[in-house]
Structures are given as structure tokens and as C-alpha cells.
Amino acid sequence: MKRFNLHGLITLVIAAFMVILSGCSATGPVYQQVGSVPEGEALVYIYRPGKFMGGGVVFDVHAGSVADDTEIVALRSGGYYPYFAPPGELQLWAKTESKTSLTLDLNAGDRRYVKGTVGVGFLVGRPKLTEVDEQTGAREIKECKLLSPAED
Amino acid sequence: MESIHGMRAFWMLIILSTLYGCSSTRISIKPVGEVSESNKNILCGVIIYDGHNSDYLPLSLRGSPDRRHVQINYQYEVKYSVEDDTAFDLFNPLLLMGMAKSEDNVVILGRLEINTDSGFDKTYEEVIVLSKSKTIFSEGETLTDIRRKGLILMRDKIDSAISKDRSLYANHGILCNREE
Numbered sequence: 334m335k336r337f338n339l340h341g342l343i344t345l346v347i348a349a350f351m352v353i354l355s356g357c358s359a360t361g362p363v364y365q366q367v368g369s370v371p372e373g374e375a376l377v378y379i380y381r382p383g384k385f386m387g388g389g390v391v392f393d394v395h396a397g398s399v400a401d402d403t404e405i406v407a408l409r410s411g412g413y414y415p416y417f418a419p420p421g422e423l424q425l426w427a428k429t430e431s432k433t434s435l436t437l438d439l440n441a442g443d444r445r446y447v448k449g450t451v452g453v454g455f456l457v458g459r460p461k462l463t464e465v466d467e468q469t470g471a472r473e474i475k476e477c478k479l480l481s482p483a484e485d
Numbered sequence: 486m487e488s489i490h491g492m493r494a495f496w497m498l499i500i501l502s503t504l505y506g507c508s509s510t511r512i513s514i515k516p517v518g519e520v521s522e523s524n525k526n527i528l529c530g531v532i533i534y535d536g537h538n539s540d541y542l543p544l545s546l547r548g549s550p551d552r553r554h555v556q557i558n559y560q561y562e563v564k565y566s567v568e569d570d571t572a573f574d575l576f577n578p579l580l581l582m583g584m585a586k587s588e589d590n591v592v593i594l595g596r597l598e599i600n601t602d603s604g605f606d607k608t609y610e611e612v613i614v615l616s617k618s619k620t621i622f623s624e625g626e627t628l629t630d631i632r633r634k635g636l637i638l639m640r641d642k643i644d645s646a647i648s649k650d651r652s653l654y655a656n657h658g659i660l661c662n663r664e665e
Contacts, residue, residue: 385572421537424629434627435565438537452570453586455621463567463589463628 358383359412361479367415374417375443379425380474383411387451390458392427393483394449404483408449408460413477427460435462446470527647528599528654529661530555541636543597545647547661554602555659559595561639563632566590585618591631595639597647605657607650611642 370376379394388410396403396418406414408427420441426434431454437445448465451458465473529549533556534542546557568587580586597609615635617625647654654660 426627426629431624432627433624434629436629436632438535438563440535450567450569452619453574453580453621459624461567461569463565 358388359409359478359480361412361481364413364474364477364479370442370444371417373441374419375423375439375441375445377416377418377423377425377437377439377443377445377447378413378470378474379406379408379416379447379449380413380470380477381408381410381449382473383476384450387458390429390451390460392429392449392451392460394425394427394462396423396425406480406483409480410451411477412480413474414480414482425462427462429457429460430454431459433460433462435464437464446474448473527651527661528555528557528659530557530599530601530659533558535560538636541640543640543643543647545644549661556598556600558598558600559643561596561636562594563635564592564594565628566592567628580621583620583622585620588616588618589628589631591615591628591635593632593635593639595643597643599659601657601659603657605659607653609643609646611639611646613639613642 367376391407391409394405394408394414396405396416405416405425406412408414418439420439422436423439424434424436425447426432427449435447437447439445444467446465446467446469448463448470450461450463452461453459527545529547530552531550532542532546532548536542536559541561542559546559549555567589570587574580574586577584577586591614593613593615595609595611595613599605599607613635615631617631619625651660
């Protein structure tokens, strides 16, 4: 009897854990390719493949430097967001207990893919942003769901 | 007595491992570039540059609309390579000792082409790899910072290569005049 109760308790804890984690995942429509990029702009897909490790960590992705910062999206596990930007240098960054940042050289009409992941941290998972090639990005983003833009 | 020696050795190992962790975030540059600030504005011509930041354009180059017969084309490409942490890292006690968990690389390819209507053609190509290892205590510099360092380094390497070929450009009349 005791053994049954212990198993039941473990199952309950795992189920609760899964429910909590599923609340952290993206829930929007499944990925659809953006038809056309507006003239004079570039398209950057920011996405994060759904993974168990770090799945509970949600981090905000920002564009620009500290002086002219724009919050783009809260990047959840399994989510993506298409971001349009003018040609030029674009810095994307995110932060939890450490900061990650990368800079892209954008030209008009570009379609670029920036992948977010979560790495091991001291107290909390650390965000990582990196650019991937179009082939990899187009393959991995198919599993992702659209995220809402960050509110101003 | 032996056990005391054993304990000392153990604690020394712990301290050394921890100190190693303090210094494991690094940037290594392969190959090391030569910085040359003194070789500014050597070559004059029409500059074709797709980059958006003039800080990364070699200092040896100067745009001169009067020299349409000299075309100078500078391009660079930046590639990022970031290693993902694994689930094993969550349970790896060595990370607490400062062991590196993963490595990021920024690869920069630079290319400068100098052509003239008379048939002169010279190309410089350079590759720079910048790496950083990360520990659980420090992520080190961001990819943005590393990219900037790499592009400045690329600029200086190209400048250095141009300065070595100064006599070649003098023979083909590509050097800037004093008035330019």
C-alpha cells in the first residue's frame, strides 16, 4: 500500500511539473513562412526550438543598444517571431543572470534566422542567441508557434 | 600522517581547479594580426563597400571620385558558431570547479580587391577565428563585442598587408598624391 502511494505521489509531482512547464511553451499558430519582405527592409526570424532543458525559462529579446533599446518578444520554448528591420547593423540581445548579444549586417530583402537556446547557469538558465544558416533555420522553425510581440 | 598529506593534496586540487575556472574565459586569436595605425590613406580610388559601419573599412583606403579608373572593393563576412550545453552539464560537478562547459567561435572572412582599368589586379584574403570558452561562473564577452574586435583586427591586418606592398602601388600609380 505504501509503495502504491509513493508511486502515485511521484506521478502526481511529475504531472504537475509537466503542466507547469507546458504553461511556459508557445501556444500561437504553427509556423507559416512570411510571404514577402516589405521593400527596403530585412526579415529576421527569431525562434527557439522546444526543448525540455531550460523549457521553463522565458527571456525577452531586445533590439538595439542600451541607448535605443526596443523589446521585441518574450521568447518561449517552441516559439518564433518574425521581426522586420531596416538595413544596417542590428544588435539583438537577451539577459537573465548573464547577457547574450550578437550583431547582424542586414541588407534589404534579407531573410535571416536567429536561434535562441538556454544554457546551464549558476542560479537560472542563461539565454543564448546565435545566427544559423537558412537551411537549418527553415528546418527547425517548422515546429515552432507564433509568439505575440512585446507590449510597448 | 599520510591521510593529512592526502587531505592537503585534495584541497590544493580544489583550489587550483577553482582558480583555473577564474581564468578559463578567454579570447584566442588565430592568427595574430599586426596593427598598423601609421599607414593611413595610402590608396586612392572608388571604394565599393557593402558594410554599414565605416569603422571596419581599412584605414589605408581613401575614396577619390577623380580616380574612377581605380576600383577598390572591400567585403567581409561574419559567421557565428555557438555550442549548446547538454543535459549532462546539469549534473556535472566539475563545472563547479570552473571547468569550461562549451565554446563559442566567431569566424571573420575579409576580402579586398584592387583593380584598375589598365589591368592591374590585386586581392587580399584573410581569415580570423576568435574563440571564447564559457564556465558556469562567466559567459565572457558577448558575440557582439567579439565581432567588433575581430572586424577591427581584420581591418588592421589588411592595412598591414597593403603597407608591405607600397612599392607595388607606387609603380602602378595607385598611391594617393599629397594633395588628395
